[in-house]
Amino acid sequence: MKLIMAIIQHEDSLRLTEELTKNGINVTKLASTGGFLRSGNATFLIGTEEDKVDDVLEIIRNKCKSRKELSAPSAMYMGGSTWPVEVVVGGATVFVMDVDRFEKI
Amino acid sequence: MKLIMAIIQHEDSLRLTEELTKNGINVTKLASTGGFLRSGNATFLIGTEEDKVDDVLEIIRNKCKSRKELSAPSAMYMGGSTWPVEVVVGGATVFVMDVDRFEKI
Amino acid sequence: MKLIMAIIQHEDSLRLTEELTKNGINVTKLASTGGFLRSGNATFLIGTEEDKVDDVLEIIRNKCKSRKELSAPSAMYMGGSTWPVEVVVGGATVFVMDVDRFEKI
């Protein structure tokens, strides 16, 4: 059993949920916020057998698009500049982790 | 150290929190949503020593009940039917994961 | 790749986010609730290379302070007493976990 934690953009959340459910893949969604842009995104928890991990990643690749966003001025600590800067937000940031034990109670 | 991630039904959240606290078990709760029924549930994060994992699972088993729910019509992508279908929602879906390092700062 | 899950106090969330971003460390924030005090706190997800884990922990140590809080009466299941009791809430509770696979899609 593996746990996939995928941080995706708010705009793709519904489309991805529908596609996962259509393929019989269970998912739990958490509302989250990005540290840099401070805007709402979504963190998906997907527990799945190891041999299905690639299928899930393929679905995420098909349903989650990268977009250009303007960073909020408050986010520009780096160079101290206060002008909004354009950043590319990727389709998904995905962590696949090992699960010792899985139980349905 | 292990991290237990337990997805439980909204109705059992308070009762489970009280029982865990009564047994001196620390817990952090996250509001979450199920992918299929789209209704609110709860994801519990419980960091505990390996020899206490079975105790925690026993408490979850005692406090979290399975229930019959009607699936929202919008959730029925599978066969294309739009009639609500009865599903059994289990007491808890539990992932136990290994923790490399645990620190209280 | 490691995933750091840090549960921190609400009051330190903004300061910690700014410091992590200033150091080029990506973070995703989840709103959470403590099991004992029942008050809102924050769970940070930080995916980072293994050789940067100590830097991240150092930033958390610098930006997250422990505080004395009064426990809500409802939280006192332990001895049955209903008087609020003073507890020390630590700066952060931190889990570092191994990541099998990391992908930016």
Ligand SMILES: Nc1ncnc2c1ncn2[C@@H]1O[C@@H]2COP(=O)(O)O[C@H]3[C@@H](O)[C@H](n4cnc5c(N)ncnc54)O[C@@H]3COP(=O)(O)O[C@H]2[C@H]1O
């Ligand atoms: N210090 C910095 N300087 C300049 N540009 C920066 C930056 N930090 C982030 N960015 C840019 O801003 C986008 C949005 O970041 P945000 O933190 O709001 O939202 C992030 C965050 O919520 C999450 N994320 C990404 N990498 C992560 C990691 N290693 N650990 C935890 N969460 C991560 O995924 C969302 C999208 O990330 P993505 O990399 O596609 O897109 C990022 C990246 O292109």
Ligand SMILES: Nc1ncnc2c1ncn2[C@@H]1O[C@@H]2COP(=O)(O)O[C@H]3[C@@H](O)[C@H](n4cnc5c(N)ncnc54)O[C@@H]3COP(=O)(O)O[C@H]2[C@H]1O
């Ligand atoms: N492997 C996994 N990874 C991540 N999270 C997981 C998971 N397995 C379960 N969950 C979480 O636990 C909740 C209850 O799941 P359970 O399997 O007991 O109860 C499920 C199951 O009986 C049924 N169900 C789920 N997906 C289905 C599908 N594609 N077709 C038919 N029935 C489905 O609907 C109930 C509610 O599902 P919902 O998604 O709303 O809510 C799920 C979801 O939030």
Ligand SMILES: Nc1ncnc2c1ncn2[C@@H]1O[C@@H]2COP(=O)(O)O[C@H]3[C@@H](O)[C@H](n4cnc5c(N)ncnc54)O[C@@H]3COP(=O)(O)O[C@H]2[C@H]1O
């Ligand atoms: N092993 C673990 N797994 C998952 N999450 C964990 C955890 N250890 C700590 N946390 C999270 O970190 C918050 C702060 O914990 P801390 O131990 O510093 O500070 C704690 C501790 O000093 C005290 N406390 C917690 N449980 C207690 C109990 N059963 N009896 C007496 N004091 C308790 O109350 C403070 C606030 O606790 P609260 O539950 O509201 O909030 C907790 C909880 O959200």
